[in-house]
Amino acid sequence: MFTQLKKEWFGNVRGDILSGIVVALALIPEAIAFSIIAGVDPMVGLYASFSMAVVIAFMGGRPAMISAATGAMALVMVTLVKDHGLQYLFAATILTGILQLTFGWLKVARFMKFIPRSVMVGFVNALAILIFMAQVPHFVGISTMTYVFVAATLAIIYIFPRFVKSIPSPLVAIVVMTVTVVYGGFDLRTVGDLGNITQSLPSFFIPDVPLNFETLSIIFPTALALSIVGLLESLLTASIVDDMTDTTSNKNREARGQGIANIVTGFFGGMAGCAMIGQSVINVKSGGRGRLSTFVAGAFLLFLIMVLGGVVVQIPMPALVGVMIMVSIGTFDWSSLKAMTKIPITDSIVMVVTVVTVVITHDLSKGVFAGILLSAIFFTAKISKVDVISSREGDTLNYRASGQVFFASVTDFVDEFDFQPDSVQNVNIDFSKAHVWDDSGVAAIDKIVLKYRENGIRVSLAGLNEASSLMIKKMGVHDKPGGKVSGH
Amino acid sequence: MSGMILLASDGSNHALRATDEAIKLAKGLNKEIIVAYVVDFDQSKKDALHSTGSLDREQKRKKQLQSTGEKLQEANVPYSVKLLHGVP
Incomplete structure (x- = not known):
């Protein structure tokens, strides 16, 4: 028990510290951009990323997996934030955690096998499309300069890794673009136009909502959707990290860990989060294998928030849009388009229906339900031939x-x-x-x-x-x- | 001379041609072949998304190496297969 714990934490100290720092740097632009998607101040996403990562480092079931504020979760909470405000989001985040903790106790991981692969592929594709769609209002039809900056950001993101691989290229793009705007005097929208950054430590507080049935009926649907989406992405990410590192993980412990992390995050003024495929892949690629990598990512992120708080407001929006376009391209499962000609037509239909449902309803959980339902019908039809x-x-x-x-x-x-x-x-x-x-x-x-x-x-x-x-x-x-x- | 021949294979046509060469070498030098199938990180991501579990993944990967294995068996060369994860 103790040796296992020691191995999970200190089995790979050098690699874990370095990869944790890389992930923290890569998290900054994404945490800010996901906050903007959710319609909250960048601090909410940054705090969430800090507390998710640190808590999951202790509580998670999959060492080296990175959890933080994510696009999938941000997209689910948009309506709640717009209609009821930030305090209700914190309350929903806590409830999400309680639900996930319960699902974890009920050993929810074994039900993952009932979710068809085509639904999961539809899930990630829909997520990619929604992230892209969320960027459109920030760059289409604003100014020519906006287009130029988005293009330049993308160019840096995709070309820079050919020369230097150790520093995350989205961060380099953000820094270059911010410096250019600040010293070049370009007239572009910045993060500061959309929200405030405070250079303070997150503090514990109870969300300012009335504790009654009405509040529950407001936050419950969102919290349920959040908990399902969060667990889906987390368990998918866990199996990806399992395969990358050729090790196994405790999926039910991960579900419980996600719950605890969201409860803590809600009380510290963060938005609900989950595991991130992209960041976890970056972590493993950069040499992260143990829990220490996740912890360092969270802790170093907090340090960066403290140091860089004032600078963050000057980041031009087109640079963030560029980063998010990269995220959506990376999230989309391009191989599924190629596979469409080979796999059974019913699988493709399930995938497309999942995507279309999500794009219409803007709710990932509804798409997953539609996909599962449809594939159950197809399955019944398939085996009903006597x-x-x-x-x-x-x-x-x-x-x-x-x-x-x-x-x-x-x-x-x-x-x-x-x-x-x-x-x-x-x-x-x-x-x-x-x-x-x-x-x-x-x-x-x-x-x-x-x-x-x-x-x-x-x-x-x-x-x-x-x-x-x-x-x-x-x-x-x-x-x-x-x-x-x-x-x- | 001791040692073995390392044959990297993903079951593609290129890999099959490499298999032919490896067989020639192995026969000439009387050596054993180790077939290495490397799952890189991006492949992991794709495979995890498209398979129902680790058993399913393992099977798919073994299937990709099937023709390589058949070739080696036909040639009667001693060989073993290794599945590795990481960046080559």
């Missing part, structure tokens, strides 16, 4: 059924039988390749048996597996005296 093969020997008609006999397949199943065959005395139905799942399936078999009996034909069922015959014994009527098909 094959019935018939063959005749003299006055005996043999049927062989194969497939799943349940509510979705019974209609087609019954239609496969010929109830008025010429000069047939016996009908044998072989179920050895079939499975009867529910009362609809049993009712269908009753119907078939009784119908043949009505026509004076003897029916025998064979090869039913244990579960199926047990169900028929319990619910069937054809083998009981006076059996009749019920009316409905």
